[in-house]
Amino acid sequence: MSQVYKSSINSTFVHCIRNMETNFLRAHIDQIVCLTDEEFQYAESFFTKRKYKKHQYIIQAGDVASCEHFVLKGIVKSSYTDHEGKEYILQLAMEEWWFSDPNAFNTGMPATLNVDCIEDTETLSISFENKEKLCASSRKMEYFFRKKYTTGNMALQKRVLALLSNNAGERYKQWRNQYPSLQKRISKTLIASYLGVTRETLSRLSL
Amino acid sequence: MSQVYKSSINSTFVHCIRNMETNFLRAHIDQIVCLTDEEFQYAESFFTKRKYKKHQYIIQAGDVASCEHFVLKGIVKSSYTDHEGKEYILQLAMEEWWFSDPNAFNTGMPATLNVDCIEDTETLSISFENKEKLCASSRKMEYFFRKKYTTGNMALQKRVLALLSNNAGERYKQWRNQYPSLQKRISKTLIASYLGVTRETLSRLSL
Numbered sequence: 001m002s003q004v005y006k007s008s009i010n011s012t013f014v015h016c017i018r019n020m021e022t023n024f025l026r027a028h029i030d031q032i033v034c035l036t037d038e039e040f041q042y043a044e045s046f047f048t049k050r051k052y053k054k055h056q057y058i059i060q061a062g063d064v065a066s067c068e069h070f071v072l073k074g075i076v077k078s079s080y081t082d083h084e085g086k087e088y089i090l091q092l093a094m095e096e097w098w099f100s101d102p103n104a105f106n107t108g109m110p111a112t113l114n115v116d117c118i119e120d121t122e123t124l125s126i127s128f129e130n131k132e133k134l135c136a137s138s139r140k141m142e143y144f145f146r147k148k149y150t151t152g153n154m155a156l157q158k159r160v161l162a163l164l165s166n167n168a169g170e171r172y173k174q175w176r177n178q179y180p181s182l183q184k185r186i187s188k189t190l191i192a193s194y195l196g197v198t199r200e201t202l203s204r205l206s207l
Numbered sequence: 208m209s210q211v212y213k214s215s216i217n218s219t220f221v222h223c224i225r226n227m228e229t230n231f232l233r234a235h236i237d238q239i240v241c242l243t244d245e246e247f248q249y250a251e252s253f254f255t256k257r258k259y260k261k262h263q264y265i266i267q268a269g270d271v272a273s274c275e276h277f278v279l280k281g282i283v284k285s286s287y288t289d290h291e292g293k294e295y296i297l298q299l300a301m302e303e304w305w306f307s308d309p310n311a312f313n314t315g316m317p318a319t320l321n322v323d324c325i326e327d328t329e330t331l332s333i334s335f336e337n338k339e340k341l342c343a344s345s346r347k348m349e350y351f352f353r354k355k356y357t358t359g360n361m362a363l364q365k366r367v368l369a370l371l372s373n374n375a376g377e378r379y380k381q382w383r384n385q386y387p388s389l390q391k392r393i394s395k396t397l398i399a400s401y402l403g404v405t406r407e408t409l410s411r412l413s414l
Contacts, residue, residue: 080368080371080372082372086372088368088371088372089371090364090367090368090371102357102360102361102364103361103364103365106357106358106361135350135353139346139349142346142349142350142353143342143349145353146342146349146352146353146356149353149356149357149359149360150309150313150356151313152356152360153309153356153359153360153363154309154310154313156360156363156364156367157297157309157310157363158310159367160297160363160366160367160370161287161295161297163367163370163371163403164287164295164296164297164370164403165287165289165293165295196370196371
């Protein structure tokens with residue numbers, strides 16, 4: 001096979017893969033606001049594709065964390081580790097979810113959270129500066145991000161209420177019903193930590 | 208004093224009061240985005256001033272809750288009551304805070320939260336339709352609300368982490384440091400409920 005032909009195949013393949021990925025982002029944005037082809041191409045030019053291996057850290061406490069990430073593939077765990085080394089899971093994010101260290105991303109302060117990969121992960125990532133530029137130059141994308149944050153607020157309020165009001169069994173049931181596909185892909189130990197219960201409690205609840 | 212003169216005084220007084228209130232909203236918006244006089248007058252025309260008495264309900268579970276509220280004066284308590292009648296406090300909002308039943312406001316579903324007044328309260332309230340109209344016609348206000356929701360997200364993530372990771376003593380200390388003025392205005396019983404601890408535990412922590 002000539003080098004030229006191989007390059008052509010590779011280039012077509014890469015183009016298709018890229019289209020699949022960006023179509024995934026586009027379908028996600030289209031749920032809130034419809035972009036023309038030109039508007040979407042413009043928006044996606046602000047994102048960078050990144051690949052990470054299982055166990056790799058995307059954000060580490062103490063570092064600069066200037067990107068917000070959209071998950072194309074994989075699962076990540078966003079967590080806080082206290083001074084005694086105990087880990088508390090804030091978020092388990094899979095395909096079509098957004099994650100960041102919100103405080104670090106929006107204020108420029110060092111990260112307080114760790115984000116590492118539960119599976120090999122691919123993201124489309126946008127820096128704070130690029131997000132602001134994109135919102136300033138695309139009315140539709142500013143609307144999109146306002147609505148995404150609104151949904152995020154609703155989910156977080158629900159989580160606060162669940163932590164305050166539900167017992168471990170109810171929290172587990174609610175979480176299982178809400179994210180059935182996520183449950184199959186992560187360990188019971190992580191689920192227990194996310195729910196704020198011990199591994200033993202979760203085992204009893206799973207029976 | 209002639210009726211005309213009295214009316215003139217009243218009208219001037221009402222005008223000043225109205226200016227004070229709207230200036231309060233304007234100062235709040237100005238922390239994020241600067242509006243011209245015309246832009247602010249346009250934005251404030253979407254809000255309605257409301258007054259509530261201590262103990263009065265602003266939102267009741269089961270009802271339509273189609274407004275988001277900005278607190279001009281007073282304190283409100285946003286809470287969820289479970290099927291056994293136990294109340295869990297989601298938010299204690301004072302001057303310059305926003306509150307709503309986010310799910311009811313954004314989806315049109317019946318409210319699941321109750322919001323009642325801890326003190327006589329005054330709000331500037333905006334309906335969902337008006338908020339969307341305002342954002343669609345004022346670029347700056349769309350930016351303002353995107354940034355407000357971003358800050359809201361950061362605060363909620365912090366609360367989730369506190370509920371997961373801190374013990375009662377740490378939660379109380381963190382809350383006291385964060386909102387010293389709020390602490391002086393509400394009862395220990397309410398603080399305990401907000402923190403998710405018993406009244407007895409809080410009394411021990413306050414010693």
